[in-house]
Amino acid sequence: MNLAELHDIARKERAAAKRVQIRCCVASGCLSSNGEGVLQQLKDAVQSAGLSETVEVVGVGCMRLCSRGPLVESTADGSLYVKVRQEDASSIISALRGGEAAPERVDPEQAFFARQVSIVLENSGRIDPERIEAYIAAEGYEALAHVLAELRPSEVVEAITRSGLRGRGGAGFPTGVKWATVAKTAADRKYVICNADEGDPGAFMDRSVLESDPHRVLEGMAIAAYAIGAEQGYIYVRGEYPLAISRLQTAIRQARRLGIVGGRVLDTPFSFRVDIRVGAGAFVCGEETALMASIEGGRGTPRPRPPFPAESGLWGAPTLINNVETFANVPPIIRNGPEWFAGIGTEKSKGTKVFALAGKIRNTGLVEVPMGTTLREIVQVIGGGVPDGKEVKAVQTGGPSGGCIPASELDTPVDYESLAEIGSIMGSGGMIVMDEETSMVDVARFFMEFCMDESCGKCIPCRAGTVQMHRLLKKVLSGGATQADLAKLSKLCDLVKNTSLCGLGQTAPNPVLSTMRHFPEEYESLLGRTDGLAASDD
């Protein structure tokens, strides 16, 4: 496979496209509401309407408005149907000839769609994630071919550095710096790892990317491998994502068959093999050193850093670990140039960020916006605000490592620094909206319970400290706590944050700290209602 052949595939694929595409979402969200059945019925309906010559029905990735699935789009007039039932299929097809479609239609120009900017999700909802030809027709693997043919590895690193891309896994470390560190470490073997162990409650961005456009991640990884001098990659994906795993497997098989991964990629001396490693359900395996221990076949427990994976990672070799969304950003950066990417977003946070919008919000789903967009715009405009006439009380970002942002701070722009300033983090992109009826103490308790259950048990502050914090939060909620208990809770937050071994423990107190900071009255109002002697059981 070379560039000419790649273009040939793209040309053939475009030529074979029929006049009208009926796109039906087959990502997890819509599948859970019978997207598969709808897809089949649509195909049958096209057949029985005798439209097979001009109309094709395509299963595509996420169309973002997950709460209203299954979603179906007709390219004939751009209609977007929501909550489509199997029995609605024939009416959608007959609408192509002027009939009236049964399912509800939403305006594709409404703010939810119009205010989004798609880089990572550019193919999401547009192409069939299970066909490599579809990806290639959408300029897929162009960036890889360009990199292999035209650029030296150092130039690739340079391009990523200039783009200003920062890690989308949560901490926001500059991607170019990370690549450069691994690239300059001399070693016989190096590895590239894609961290797809997305575990934050309420987060489903990475799952969606993998289910909707898996080749984009492979391409990003291959470019990274070339840039740093690795020949082997691993995608560490959680076992709870069977569809993502299966689509990745399909993607790797197809790419291997076409000579896009494997030995002599695109007829160049560069080789890149990639394998999937399936996690067994431990949140801590999203922590890079625990993830590597798990790939090596050991217990998924973190180890102290330094040494950082860039110097000594998988089996002691220099290793580059990036998140799914980070890799997904790479091909468009190469294709469109780093300056184009750096022109989007803010001074220090470039590009877009995908958020999984959930909780008390009208438009639950996937949202991709330029960095610097305000929370208010995401929640009130794109998300459509809180349903049932209620008000936003807080927005939680960053999952168990993040914090709760009060409604009064909704004008904060979404970028790494601004979120950190108000006690939260960008995180991987979970965004949970809470209304006035939500108890913030209970939210803190929920996340603490999560961290307590997911602590690996290796270091004492995280293992035993989270349990104590959880108990204190339960005590506050039950009305048996005193001021002394709140002081103890604060003290534990400080201890666990500063002495835990890995990021899980170091950030576990964040939901407590941010709710104590922004909603102190909620804690105070619960104090001293009982004598606190009730049996405290787990």
Added chain:
Amino acid sequence: MAKVRAATVWMAGCAGCHMSFLDLDEWLFEFAKHVDVVYTPIADVKEYPEDVDVALVEGAVATDEQVHLIRDVRRKTKALIAFGDCAVTSNVPAMRNPFGGAEVVLKRSYEDPANLNPQTPREEGILPVLLDRVRPIHEVVPVDIFLPGCPPPAARIQAALEQLLSGEPIKLEGRDLIKFG
């Protein structure tokens, strides 16, 4: 100078700490020069008196009666000393805690071993009710001084009491003065 009003209290413990206190032997005469013992299980005083300067409280909190007692003690006492491991850590009496609440313990004690008429004795207002969880004193009321040990050796008790009588803030440090067990 007025004598210090002292008390010793016995809750869920084996009385070993009180025995250790008696091991102070002739120093007790010295102690008595400065102190009036106004309440102690040894003297069988019924009501805990007002205005106690210092109380040595042995044992953990295991029943509702002990909750009332320790709250009463706390209200009426200036310096409350958690006296021995049961008071400080809840120690051996708390070894029932992992097995569950009061019901589990009562059943195991009264019903499981019985051959005839298995029943748990209950008499409202007369028999103390077991708490579901045995607790160290400081989980129920604030404690001023912790004197661990099972039992605290006589020398440790003497050191603490001497510091107390001297009127200086009490500072217990090192293996001889604060070791658990």
Added chain:
Amino acid sequence: MAVVTLTINNQLLSARDDQTILDAVRDAGIDLPTLCHLEGVSDVGACRLCLVEIEGTRRLQPACVTRVAEGMVVQTDTERLRGYRRDIVQLLFAERNHVCAVCVANGHCELQDMAVNLGVDHIDFEYLYPQCEVDTSHERFGVDHNRCILCTRCVRVCHEVEGAHTWDVRGRGTNARVITDLNQPWGLSDSCTSCGKCVMACPTGAIFNQGSTVAEMERDRSRLAFIVTAREKQQWLR
């Protein structure tokens, strides 16, 4: 090998550049508490007691796995660190059922000593009182999970010195337990060589010789050092 100069607790010291801060500190006769560290086996940085402040580093670093460097300025005994250490030891006491009064290791226990040295005279956290098992199926040894602090010394000494890897850890968070083989009773273990190194390595009374009663168990740590020196340096020194 080169020599570096560093400042520890305002005291100028020299150390070999392949040493950890912990080694350098202890060579200088400065006390630094540890629980998961054991001479002769690898370090895991898990107990967090040896965390130190290093000038110019935002986070506290575990001395046992942090190498010394030229010009490093380290504080090992600040009020803040002492506070954290006290809290960590208290968390351990609250986590399982450590009843010193009835423990075989009473008086010979590193956790108990740690409490004394750090001035822990009571536990400020609520005791969890988990139900923990005691496995006495092995003919010579027993393991009482009530007293285990998950330092994993047994795991490491068994794997790295004895080469048996009978011990490992199962479960997550506070439900984690050390296990023998694939969580089988110790007595049924095929891999255990009954060498007793885990008994010697255990800092508390969790792994003990059967038949010992309260306060009776003393360990001969020098035997472990002897084996490690013999293995690494081919010197049979007693």
